[in-house]
Amino acid sequence: SQKIEQNSEALNIQEGKTATLTCNYTNYSPAYLQWYRQDPGRGPVFLLLIRENEKEKRKERLKVTFDTTLKQSLFHITASQPADSATYLCALSNTGKLIFGQGTTLQVKP
Amino acid sequence: NAGVMQNPRHLVRRRGQEARLRCSPMKGHSHVYWYRQLPEEGLKFMVYLQKENIIDESGMPKERFSAEFPKEGPSILRIQQVVRGDSAAYFCASSRDPSTGELFFGEGSRLTVL
Numbered sequence: 001s002q003k004i005e006q007n008s009e010a011l012n013i014q015e016g017k018t019a020t021l022t023c024n025y026t027n028y029s030p031a032y033l034q035w036y037r038q039d040p041g042r043g044p045v046f047l048l049l050i051r052e053n054e055k056e057k058r059k060e061r062l063k064v065t066f067d068t069t070l071k072q073s074l075f076h077i078t079a080s081q082p083a084d085s086a087t088y089l090c091a092l093s094n095t096g097k098l099i100f101g102q103g104t105t106l107q108v109k110p
Numbered sequence: 111n112a113g114v115m116q117n118p119r120h121l122v123r124r125r126g127q128e129a130r131l132r133c134s135p136m137k138g139h140s141h142v143y144w145y146r147q148l149p150e151e152g153l154k155f156m157v158y159l160q161k162e163n164i165i166d167e168s169g170m171p172k173e174r175f176s177a178e179f180p181k182e183g184p185s186i187l188r189i190q191q192v193v194r195g196d197s198a199a200y201f202c203a204s205s206r207d208p209s210t211g212e213l214f215f216g217e218g219s220r221l222t223v224l
Contacts, residue, residue: 043215
């Protein structure tokens with residue numbers, strides 16, 4: 001069955017460092033992959049989308065890579081700030097509906 | 111430009127009662143998705159609807175759960191005869207065009223079953 005795995009352990013980093021989050025998937029051939037941010041008690045907010053024929057996408061301090069051979073996406077936040085602390089969700093789709101990973105919580109310490 | 115509106119934000123029901131959760135998509139969006147999130151877990155897909163049609167209900171429990179998105183009015187997720195295991199946050203999302211990918215989420219409805 002389709003499986004999306006994100007590191008369930010929280011990631012703790014120091015302010016100013018680069019945070020790198022991983023998303024691995026199996027038994028799936030997504031047309032595109034997305035990353036969302038979710039704060040406690042709030043709905044997810046879209047961050048970035050990368051298509052299967054794209055290797056890398058950037059938006060301000062965010063960078064996403066997509067390796068369809070390794071079946072993996074990496075999500076980077078450079079020059080991290082305490083305000084970046086949240087849970088980050090990876091999501092895949094090829095049929096319209098999005099399937100989400102369980103998310104990785106990032107804590108950026110000042 | 112109002113986002114996806116969900117209500118109620120919080121709902122308390124006793125076992126055996128019915129829960130109705132409403133979702134108004136963003137203006138111009140005709141595609142609606144419902145997700146369930148249990149504490150410390152990810153979002154689980156439930157159902158995908160387009161005006162008056164259920165496109166994909168592969169994530170819906172076979173019994174007690176139903177969803178609709180009528181021609182006029184909000185999308186409704188209905189849970190009959192609620193049980194304690196139904197306690198969760200239910201999120202609605204909408205999109206204008208599934209091929210563009212991005213979903214816009216509401217703030218969720220938190221159901222507590224006593």
